[in-house]
Amino acid sequence: MSLSRRHFFKLAGASAIGVSMVSPLEALYARAANGQVAGGIGYGPLEPKLPENADELVGVVLDGINLGTQPLLELPPGFNYTAISYTGQKMDDGALVGGNHDGMAAFAGPKNTTILVRNHEVSANGSNPIVGLPRYDQIGGGTTTIIVGPNRRVKQHSVSLAGTIRNCAGGPTPWGSWISCEENLTLPGTGGATKKHGYNFEVPATADIQVAAPIPLVAMGRFNHEAVAVDPDTGYIYQTEDDGGSCFYRFRPNVRPNKYGDLQERGGGVLEALVLDIPGRPSPVNTRTNFLQYKNQPLSVRWVQIDNVDPDNNNFASSVRGQGQAKGAAIFSRGEGCWYGNGLVYFTCTNGGNIGQGQVFAYDPKKNTLTLVVESTDIEKLNFPDNITVAPFGDLFLCEDGEGTEYVHGVNKNGELYRFATNAINGSEFAGACFSPDGHTMFVNIQTPGITCAIWGPWTRKRA
Secondary structure (H helix, E strand, O other): OOOOHHHHHHHHOOOOOOOOOHHHHHHHHHHHHOOOOOEOOOOOOOEEEOOOOHHHHOOOEEOOEEOOOOOOEEEOOOOEEEEEEEOOOEOOOOOEOOOOEEEEEEEEOHHHOEEEEEEEOOOOOOOOOOOOOOOOOOOOEEEEEEEEOOOOOEEEEEEEEEEEOOEEEEEEOOOOEEEEEEOOOOOOOOOOOOOOOOOEEEEEOOOOOOOOOOOOOHHHOOOOEEEEEEOOOOOOEEEEEOOOOEOOEEEEEOOOOOOOOHHHHOOOEEEEEEEEOOOOOOOOOEOOOOOHHHEOOOEEEEEEEOOOOOOOOOOOOOOHHHHHHHOOEOEEOOEEEEEEEOOEEEEEEOOOOOOOOOEEEEEEOOOOEEEEEEEOOOOOOOOOEEEEEEOOOOOEEEEEOOOOOOEEEEEOOOOOEEEEEEEOOOOOOEEEEEEOOOOOEEEEEEOOOOEEEEEEOOOOOOOO
16 A cells, blocks of 8 residues: 555644644643643543443453453543454454554555554563564564454454564554564574564555565664654654664665565665764763753754664674764664654653653754753653654644553643543553544553553543
8 A cells, every 4th residue: 555645644643734743842841941830631530431342352351451341541531442452362364462562553444444553562582472474583573453443443453574573663654554663682593583683674554464574674774673753755764772872863765665665675775873963062962861951942963874784793882873873973862752743753762851751852854953842850740751643633642651650641732741541450551652544543552461442532622
């Protein structure tokens, strides 16, 4: 399936009226910096709710949780959800749904269906592996693809990538595919692996579900991948790295991709790391602490090329990030969620900031600038933002991956941070938040025990 640029903007979260996506976060930070409570009630107080399809889930028990009798989420008034896919469920190909549901994107399918491609962050020898052929290696991570009907029930689901390790996040492409990222650097002969890991893989987003050719996109680099975002104007792919001393990367394909498989077949490109040159700060610039003075200031950047994109070992000096930082590439603390919206590439640094509770940056590809748009100054307000998405109506949504109660937070255009959803069953992180192309449904995962939910309600209602 090929997506037009217009449809990709809908998928990526840009509204039809061109809402400025950076302003909610700018306003949020301004409130916090002024000592004000940067919180709002959003859509209203959260309350526990059973899934709308609870009667279909009676008897389904995961980690002692009966999905048919126990509320899984707390949501505002007027919002409802279905639990549509869970670990251990038998799929149409005979395989079982794998565990550790993570990054995800939604694509338009035929007959008003939605195509979800979902990562499974399963370790090399982890439980509930993904089983399918062909597979990259003899281990259990990968992706599944789900066809969701207009009634927010599963019509079909099957394995769509197999044999990878710790597929954490990724990102949708304008040409109708999902790039799935390995957050792992396992070498052959360790952990049961027979091949090198630490790559991206491309998965087609089609209703005719197929197991993708497990071809590593080597030119995009071998590192602890987290997420990607594609600029539809250029085809450049921006990448985050989950490491305490990570870099932010740009991949420029030699030939602009137009369809699934082009990244594999045409191959090649230039991998670069972002550099900040700030007078008075040592090089490479470390953005983790003492960076608040640059809030909402677009900082000019430049890019340095990575010479060896596929190192044979995991030593820092020869690693992709080691090479980048030797040339002055800026240091980010655990780069994670990444999403394109309205001309900007947003990415989170989960434990960045002076108190180590998270940052959100926005990169402007046209101006070649980077802006710190929010930094958590209160663990009670924002605790380890991870996956990020932009809603069609302009709000941003952040999935928490901290300790204690986990939330999906919204940020409205007034800069108010509000709690939209609560994990009502355990302390597992939320992951994979994304919206259906028509904007009516948010899909999100509770990573453990592995449940995908479809949420709908009065999205355009005023957020107080």
